Amino acid sequence: MLDIVIIGAGITGSLIAHRLSKFDLRVLVLEKESDVAEGATGANSAMVHSGHDPKPGSFKCKYNLEGNRMFPDLCKELQVAYVPIGAFVAAGSPEEEEKLENLVKQCEERNVPYEILSGEEAKKLEPNLADRISKVLSLPTTGIVTPWEVTIAAMEEAILNGTELKLNYEVKKIEKKDDHFIINDEIETKIIINCAGAHCDEITEMLRESPYHVQTRKGEYFVLDHLNGTFVNHVIYPVPGPKGKGVLAVPTVHGNVLLGPNSDEIEDKEDDSTGSGLDFVRTQISTTMKNIPFHKMIHTFAGLRPHIDLRDFYIQEDDQIKNFVHVAGIESPGLSAAPAIAKEVCDNIVLPKFADAKERKEYLRRKPFINMEKMSEEKINELIKKDPSFGRIVCRCEKISEGQIRDVINRKCGARTIKAVKMRCRPGMGRCQGGFCEPEVVKILARELNEGIDEIRLDRQGSNVLVSMAKEEL
Numbered sequence: 001m002l003d004i005v006i007i008g009a010g011i012t013g014s015l016i017a018h019r020l021s022k023f024d025l026r027v028l029v030l031e032k033e034s035d036v037a038e039g040a041t042g043a044n045s046a047m048v049h050s051g052h053d054p055k056p057g058s059f060k061c062k063y064n065l066e067g068n069r070m071f072p073d074l075c076k077e078l079q080v081a082y083v084p085i086g087a088f089v090a091a092g093s094p095e096e097e098e099k100l101e102n103l104v105k106q107c108e109e110r111n112v113p114y115e116i117l118s119g120e121e122a123k124k125l126e127p128n129l130a131d132r133i134s135k136v137l138s139l140p141t142t143g144i145v146t147p148w149e150v151t152i153a154a155m156e157e158a159i160l161n162g163t164e165l166k167l168n169y170e171v172k173k174i175e176k177k178d179d180h181f182i183i184n185d186e187i188e189t190k191i192i193i194n195c196a197g198a199h200c201d202e203i204t205e206m207l208r209e210s211p212y213h214v215q216t217r218k219g220e221y222f223v224l225d226h227l228n229g230t231f232v233n234h235v236i237y238p239v240p241g242p243k244g245k246g247v248l249a250v251p252t253v254h255g256n257v258l259l260g261p262n263s264d265e266i267e268d269k270e271d272d273s274t275g276s277g278l279d280f281v282r283t284q285i286s287t288t289m290k291n292i293p294f295h296k297m298i299h300t301f302a303g304l305r306p307h308i309d310l311r312d313f314y315i316q317e318d319d320q321i322k323n324f325v326h327v328a329g330i331e332s333p334g335l336s337a338a339p340a341i342a343k344e345v346c347d348n349i350v351l352p353k354f355a356d357a358k359e360r361k362e363y364l365r366r367k368p369f370i371n372m373e374k375m376s377e378e379k380i381n382e383l384i385k386k387d388p389s390f391g392r393i394v395c396r397c398e399k400i401s402e403g404q405i406r407d408v409i410n411r412k413c414g415a416r417t418i419k420a421v422k423m424r425c426r427p428g429m430g431r432c433q434g435g436f437c438e439p440e441v442v443k444i445l446a447r448e449l450n451e452g453i454d455e456i457r458l459d460r461q462g463s464n465v466l467v468s469m470a471k472e473e474l
C-alpha cells in the first residue's frame with residue numbers, strides 16, 4: 001500500500017511531492033493530463049508577488065509573504081531561473097493615489113520593502129508609463145519565474161528520488177476503507193492530498209459533500225515577441241480594483257512581455273479559449289502604459305483561476321475524513337505561495353503522521369536543461385564535437401538544437417508531447433509559433449521514444465497528420 005497519493009501535478013502538487021521526496025515514503029502523483037503544469041500553473045502571469053496586496057489576516061497573505069521569501073532559494077536548489085525584477089504599482093488620479101497609501105500601510109505592517117516614486121522619477125526608469133501616471137509604489141522584492149519550469153524541475157527531482165508519477169490518469173472514484181483509501185478501484189493509499197485545482201471540489205464530492213465550490217475565472221493575455229527591456233523593465237500593476245490586481249505588463253524570464261489578464265467568471269472549467277477578454281485587456285493596459293507594441297504580438301492564451309466561495313486558500317485535513325487533505329482555492333497568489341503551502345502541508349499536516357519516516361541519506365539532484373543561449377562559443381563547440389545533434393538547429397526563432405530537444409525527452413518527467421517539448425526548451429515559443437519546427441519536433445519525439453509512434457500523445461492543438469508524416473519519413 002502507498003503512503004501518500006497526491007491528486008494533481010500543478011505547482012502545489014509538484015512542490016509537495018518534491019518536499020516529501022526527501023523522506024523515505026511511498027508517494028504517487030496522479031495527473032489526468034499528458035504532462036505536469038497543464039492547469040492554472042501553465043497559464044498565468046508568472047509572478048512571485050511581494051505580498052503587498054492580499055487581504056490582511058488571510059492565508060493568501062500569510063503564504064504569499066512566506067513563499068516570496070522562499071522562492072529565490074528554491075529556484076537555486078532546482079536550478080531554474082528566478083529574476084528579482086521588481087514591480088511598480090502605478091497611480092494616475094487622486095483616488096488611485098489614496099489607494100496607493102493603503103498599500104504602503106500594508107507594506108509597513110508586513111515588512112515588505114517598498115519605495116514611493118513621483119511620476120517623473122518613475123518615468124525615468126520606465127519611459128513607457130502612461131502620461132497620466134503621477135505616483136508609483138515600487139516593490140523591489142517582486143520576482144518572475146517560468147511556472148511550468150519550476151513545476152517540471154520539482155517533479156523531475158522528486159522522481160529521481162523515488163516518487164512515482166502517473167500521467168493521463170484521471171481520478172474518477174475514491175472509497176474510504178477502514179484506515180485507507182481506494183482510488184479508481186485499484187490504488188490503495190493511507191493519505192490523499194487533493195491538489196486538483198479547478199476540480200478540487202469534484203474530488204472531495206467523491207467522499208463527502210464538499211465544504212467549498214470552485215468557480216473558474218478566466219484571464220486572457222497577449223504575448224509579445226522578445227522585446228528585452230525595450231518596452232518595459234519592471235512588472236507594471238495598476239492600482240488594484242474590485243476584480244483583483246488588474247491588467248499588468250509583465251516581462252518574462254525569456255524576454256517576452258505578457259499583457260493581461262482580465263477576470264471573467266465562466267461555467268466550463270476547461271474552456272481556455274481566448275476572445276472578447278482581449279478587448280478589455282487592450283483598453284485597460286493603456287491606463288498604465290503608452291507606446292504599446294501590439295504589432296509585436298505573437299500569441300494569445302487564457303488561464304483559469306480556481307476561485308472558491310470561501311475567498312481564501314483552504315488548506316487543511318478534512319474535519320470528517322481523516323487523512324484526506326485539502327489544498328483548495330489556490331488562485332492568485334497561489335504560484336507565489338506554493339513553496340510555503342508545500343511546507344505547511346508536509347511539515348504540519350502529513351509528515352507528523354509518519355513519525356518513523358527517515359530523511360533520505362543520499363538525495364539526488366537534477367541537472368538543469370541544456371541552455372545553449374547561455375553558453376560561450378567554446379562550450380558550444382565542445383558540446384557539438386561530443387554530440388553533433390547540438391549543431392542541428394530545429395527552432396530558428398528561439399535557436400533550439402535537436403540535442404536540446406533530445407535532452408528534455410530523455411529525462412525523468414521527460415516530454416511526451418509537442419507541447420511538453422515546447423514548455424521545456426521552447427521550440428514553437430517564438431515568432432513562427434511552431435510553423436517551421438513542429439514537424440521536426442514530432443520526428444524527434446517519434447525517434448527518441450522508440451516505442452512505436454502510435455503511442456506519442458499530442459497536445460490538444462496537435463495534429464495527427466504530423467504523426468503519420470513522421471511515420472513515413474522515419
Ligand SMILES: Cc1cc2nc3c(=O)[nH]c(=O)nc-3n(C[C@H](O)[C@H](O)[C@H](O)COP(=O)(O)OP(=O)(O)OC[C@H]3O[C@@H](n4cnc5c(N)ncnc54)[C@H](O)[C@@H]3O)c2cc1C
Nearest residue numbers: 008010011012032039040041045047171197219334335336
Ligand atoms: C490568469 C491567472 C493569472 C495568475 N497569475 C499569478 C501570478 O502572477 N502569481 C501567482 O502567484 N499566482 C498567479 N495565479 C495563480 C496560480 O497560477 C495558481 O494559484 C496555481 O498555478 C495553482 O496551482 P495548483 O497546482 O494548485 O493547480 P493547477 O495548476 O490547476 O493543477 C491542478 C492539477 O490537477 C489536475 N487534476 C484535476 N482533476 C484531476 C483528476 N480528477 N485526476 C487527476 N488529476 C486531476 C489538473 O489536470 C491539473 O494539472 C494566476 C492564475 C491565473 C489563472
